[in-house]
Amino acid sequence: MPSTPQIRPQAVSDPLTPVVRNRRTVLKAGATLLLSVFAPLPAYAAQILAVRVWPADDYTRVTLENDSELKTTHFMVKDPERMVVDIEGLELNPTLKGLVAKIQSNDPYIKQVRVGQNRPNVVRLVFDLKEEIKPQVFTLAPAGAYKHRLIFDLYPVKEVDPIAAMIEEGNWTSGAPQPTAPGLPPQPAQPPIAVQPTPQAQLEALKPDIKAEPRAELREQVKTAEAQVRPPSKGGKADKIERIITIALDPGHGGEDPGASGRNGSREKDIVLSIAKRLKGKLEAIPNIRVMLTRDGDYFVPLGKRVEKARKVQADLFVSIHADAFVQPTARGSSVFALSEKGASSSAARWLADKENEADTIGGVNVRSHDRQLASVLLDLSTTAQINDSLKLGKSVLAEIGGINRLHKGSVEQAGFAVLKAPDIPSILIETAFISNPEEEAKLRDENYQNQMADAIVKGIRTYFARNPPLARNRLT
Numbered sequence: 296m297p298s299t300p301q302i303r304p305q306a307v308s309d310p311l312t313p314v315v316r317n318r319r320t321v322l323k324a325g326a327t328l329l330l331s332v333f334a335p336l337p338a339y340a341a342q343i344l345a346v347r348v349w350p351a352d353d354y355t356r357v358t359l360e361n362d363s364e365l366k367t368t369h370f371m372v373k374d375p376e377r378m379v380v381d382i383e384g385l386e387l388n389p390t391l392k393g394l395v396a397k398i399q400s401n402d403p404y405i406k407q408v409r410v411g412q413n414r415p416n417v418v419r420l421v422f423d424l425k426e427e428i429k430p431q432v433f434t435l436a437p438a439g440a441y442k443h444r445l446i447f448d449l450y451p452v453k454e455v456d457p458i459a460a461m462i463e464e465g466n467w468t469s470g471a472p473q474p475t476a477p478g479l480p481p482q483p484a485q486p487p488i489a490v491q492p493t494p495q496a497q498l499e500a501l502k503p504d505i506k507a508e509p510r511a512e513l514r515e516q517v518k519t520a521e522a523q524v525r526p527p528s529k530g531g532k533a534d535k536i537e538r539i540i541t542i543a544l545d546p547g548h549g550g551e552d553p554g555a556s557g558r559n560g561s562r563e564k565d566i567v568l569s570i571a572k573r574l575k576g577k578l579e580a581i582p583n584i585r586v587m588l589t590r591d592g593d594y595f596v597p598l599g600k601r602v603e604k605a606r607k608v609q610a611d612l613f614v615s616i617h618a619d620a621f622v623q624p625t626a627r628g629s630s631v632f633a634l635s636e637k638g639a640s641s642s643a644a645r646w647l648a649d650k651e652n653e654a655d656t657i658g659g660v661n662v663r664s665h666d667r668q669l670a671s672v673l674l675d676l677s678t679t680a681q682i683n684d685s686l687k688l689g690k691s692v693l694a695e696i697g698g699i700n701r702l703h704k705g706s707v708e709q710a711g712f713a714v715l716k717a718p719d720i721p722s723i724l725i726e727t728a729f730i731s732n733p734e735e736e737a738k739l740r741d742e743n744y745q746n747q748m749a750d751a752i753v754k755g756i757r758t759y760f761a762r763n764p765p766l767a768r769n770r771l772t
Contacts, residue, residue: 341365341384343391344442349550350402351594352455357405357422357447358551358659359391364443369432376424380432380447385418387411394420404428404449427452431661439657441551446659457608461585487582488540488760540765542578542756543587543605545615545714546571547651550595552658555620557736564593566739567616570727574616574749578756595658598713605717611765612688612756613722615714617651618739619703620731627735628703630726631693633685634716635709648710651724655713682709684721687763692723692755699747700728700738725752 345360359365359382369380385391391410398405406423413419431448435441546568548554554563568590575586587608589601596604605613619630632644639645689707696702703726715722727748728735738744 343385343388346390346394346397347551348394348397348399348402348405349594350399350405351590351592352403352460353590353594353596354448354450355402355404356550356594356659357394357408357449359394359445360441361385361443361445364434364436365445367432367445369430371430376427378422378424378428378430378447378449380420380422381413382418382420382445384416386416387418391418404451422447422449424449433661433663435659438659439653441657444551444659446661448661457587457604461587461608488584488757488764538583538765540584540612540760541587541608541610542584543589543608543610543613543720544571544575544578545589545601545605545613547615547617547714548595548654548658549590549593550658552595552654554654555618555730557730557739558624558733559736559740561730561736561740563618563620563730566618566730566745567727568593570745570748571616573745574614574752577749577753581753581757597655597658597660598652599655601714602717605720610717610720612759613715613717613720614692614752614756615712615722615724617724617726618728618730619647619726621729622731624732626703627729627732628701629693629696629728630703631689631696631707632712632715632724632726633689633707633709634682634722635711636679636682639710640708641704644708644710647726648712652711652713678718681718681721684763685715685723688721688756688759689723691759691762692725692752695751695755695758696725696727696748699744699751700735703729 341361341363343359343361345358347356347358347360349356349358363384365385366383367380369378371378387410394408394410398408402425404425406425408423409421411419428449429452431446431450433446433448435444435446437443546564548564548567550564552564554567556562571588572591575588578584578586587604587610589604590596601615602613619626632647635644639648686707686709693702693705693707697705707723712724715724728739730736730739
């Protein structure tokens with residue numbers, strides 16, 4: 296009897312088994328691929344590239360420069376005063392940790408700052424404050440050499456009064472020398488600048504006596520007063536009195552805005568601040584002159600704020616100090632500029648005005664609080680008289696500067712400089728030399744040249760006042 300063949304069970308290595316297993320593997324891999332396509336990608340953590348702190352009496356600015364725009368929330372905490380800031384999309388790195396060491400003990404508003412990873416992808420900053428502040432927190436798009444910036448501006452609740460600040464300096468009306476720059480020699484006292492009284496001021500002085508007289512005599516007194524305040528006839532001289540003259544000096548750029556740079560590393564913001572401080576000391580050596588600096592340290596002041604500061608102290612003159620730069624290092628010479636209502640006097644003047652007006656973009660202005668309407672109003676209010684007086688001042692200063700340095704152009708140029716738009720203050724902008732020219736950069740770094748430049752500006756201002764005595768005010772300030 297033939298034997299029946301035995302049927303053995305399929306081994307694991309049966310060809311069907313691998314086929315089934317491969318199909319399952321493919322389906323599983325496909326599902327994983329689909330899930331990975333539709334699943335959210337992990338959040339990209341922004342990188343902090345640099346941290347900077349700019350302390351000043353006006354306000355303290357803290358800048359975080361990063362490679363992408365950051366989203367923040369902030370709130371204030373009382374007892375003690377603190378500002379808490381949460382920054383999303385950020386992981387703590389050594390650069391950000393370095394912010395702690397950047398806070399100086401003499402910072403007017405920040406006692407210290409603490410930095411920590413509050414939760415995944417969120418960094419928290421806690422600013423321990425010395426007093427109550429009004430914060431402005433905003434971002435800036437890339438500009439100039441900077442990437443994205445997150446800005447914290449910490450303003451005092453009670454703003455600094457520029458007049459009170461000048462008075463606090465002390466002895467600014469006595470005529471005693473007031474050297475303010477390191478190494479600045481004492482300046483000899485100079486005779487006061489004569490001031491022309493206003494007709495209205497003379498008439499006002501007579502009013503108390505007029506009111507005490509009967510009506511008939513009152514008319515005679517008024518006639519007499521009016522006759523006394525009429526302009527003098529040709530060849531005659533008006534009586535002159537003395538009053539305090541206020542001059543606003545405006546060192547350009549500062550803080551986040553370094554201005555132009557020289558081949559040897561000189562920065563415009565440092566050079567012009569040094570010249571301005573020397574000039575301040577020399578001007579305050581003249582009796583009855585006081586000087587206000589729009590900035591007295593390395594911090595940024597918006598263009599409109601510079602004009603506002605000058606108007607708050609009722610400045611008689613506004614002098615903005617800069618150091619020019621050009622793409623070619625051969626450009627050289629000093630220049631003086633005034634405002635123009637009708638366009639720039641040359642293509643070079645227009646180019647320079649456009650470059651200087653970029654200061655707000657580079658330095659960083661909070662657009663939400665920036666009054667664009669105010670800027671346009673100031674331009675509209677700029678009078679022909681103001682521009683004419685500015686040209687006279689510029690001509691006097693340019694003549695003196697020409698004695699110490701070659702002039703880039705032999706006349707005062709005009710363009711739409713935003714910083715010259717005070718409607719009621721003769722205003723000029725001085726380009727002391729080309730910092731982009733190696734030879735002139737060396738001059739600008741030299742203390743002797745800085746003193747010579749300051750002396751020349753003082754002489755120009757005195758010449759201007761000798762020919763155009765300022766009117767007396769009803770109230771001395």
